[in-house]
Amino acid sequence: MSTELRAAPPTPAELATALWDAVFAGDEYTATDLVQRALDDGVDPESVLLDVIAPVQFKVGEEWAANRMTVAQEHAATAINDRAVAALSLHAASRTAAERGRITVACVDGEWHALPARLLAEVLRLRGWRVDYLGAQVPVPHLIAHLHRTGPELVALSSSIATRLPTAHATITACQAVGVPVVAGGAAFGPDGRYAELLGADAWAPDARSAADRIQRNPLDRPDPGHQPIDDLPHLDDQEYTMVTRTRTSLVRAVMQGLDQAFPAMLQYSDVQRERTAEDVAHIVDFLATALYLDDADLFTGFIAWTAGILTARGVPAHSLPPALSLLAGELKDFPRATRLLRLADPSAPSVPARNHP
Structure with missing residues (x-):
């Protein structure tokens, strides 16, 4: 045989x-x-x-x-x-039968990178949870309406792009206000989860396996709806974040106009190249605003270093960045925190004297 x-x-x-x-x-x-x-x-x-x-x-x-x-x-x-x-x-x-509780998995509004959240949703299903996977870009009002209707154990909130963190903060606050705890995950929250903690998330996990283990090992307590963590960032009292976000369009326009003189190679750019440059400048403004929201210089300087690498890989001279940063610093000369961040990213950017803030 x-x-x-x-x-x-x-x-x-x-x-x-x-x-x-x-x-x-x-x-x-x-x-x-x-x-x-x-x-x-x-x-x-x-x-x-x-x-x-x-x-x-x-x-x-x-x-x-x-x-x-x-x-x-x-x-x-x-x-x-x-x-x-x-x-x-x-x-x-x-x-696998759904023998455990119910969990909502969603991406922050404006976040299109849904696959990390999808992976977590499927892992939780395999482990016996009933999962409502809401996908990419979930507006806060719709998420809260869903929580009222379904009453889940928690929300697993995913974000990969750091510029969505102010929205993530509002989402975390809104979920907790209706008594639902939040587990944050995704690259946007920092490699060590520092931003998840800063923005008041009830827990953080670096990846889907860790998140599922954390949820399974130690259920989260229901948050106190009376606490509003969105008020816990006193540095926002200086209004710099608000002013930068409100003037985003005019800031991008001013930098683009200034680059024609500060970076003469721009004069030879095609319409497509100018459009791509304007997109890059807009990303710089967005990350600057987010760094102001979090009061975290590393977020902005890290983004500028990453952008330099991306440009170099595409054959675009990275020395096009300092003129843009310098022009932006000039436009924001009355904003000490913003100017400091720009100077950290580009030592040649103009500086202003530091002053105290309430």
């Missing part, structure tokens, strides 16, 4: 390599088939989500940043990974 030997299932690393090849080639059918076959072979669904799909999506971001993928390729790759998650969800739907 002979015994048939069954091949061992592929490792997560092997699956990730194969999935990356399919994603990079834009082949969603191969990608979804690979996921389904891995599940049929006995690979743990949570491992497929977090040790295969998640690292592949992280690599998509790295390849875009290094200019080895176009924006269109990055969007297509993300859509394929989302289809792979959907295939896994359908395949595993009959395996």
Whole structure:
């Protein structure tokens, strides 16, 4: 009698390599088939989500940043990974009954990067939670209406872009005001969760596995609806954040006009190049405003360093940044905190004397 030997299932690393090849080639059918076959072979669904799909999506971001993928390729790759998650969800739907409580998973309003939240939602479902996944860009009033209707144990709030943090703060406050605790996650909240703590979230987790473990290990207490953490940032009394956000359009226009003289190469730019430059300047203003909101210089200086790397990877001279920062500092010369941040990012930017604030 002979015994048939069954091949061992592929490792997560092997699956990730194969999935990356399919994603990079834009082949969603191969990608979804690979996921389904891995599940049929006995690979743990949570491992497929977090040790295969998640690292592949992280690599998509790295390849875009290094200019080895176009924006269109990055969007297509993300859509394929989302289809792979959907295939896994359908395949595993009959395996796990919802025996735990109810959780809402949502992205901050204005946040389009929904895949990290989707991964968490699927992990929680695999662990037996009833999950309402609301997807990308959820307006606060609609989220609160949903909480009133469903009464979940908590909200898992995701944000990848730091400029959405002021909105995240309002969202956290609104959820807590109706007695629902918030677990924050995503790159926007900082690598150590510093911004989640600053903005009053009840808990923070660096990734989907950690978030699911945290929720499962130690249920969160219902917050006191009477406490309003949005009032806990006294540095906002100087109104610099408010003024920068209100004058965003005029600030971008003034910097663009000034760059024609401060950076003569701009005179040779095409309309498309000028449009891209204006978008870059707008991002600088947005990150400056967010850094003012958080009173955190590292957020702004880190963004400027990251932007310099992105520009260099695309063949755009990074020395185009200092003139823009200097022009912006000139426009904001009456705003000491803003000027200080701009000077930290570009030592050549004009400075103003420091003064005390209430």
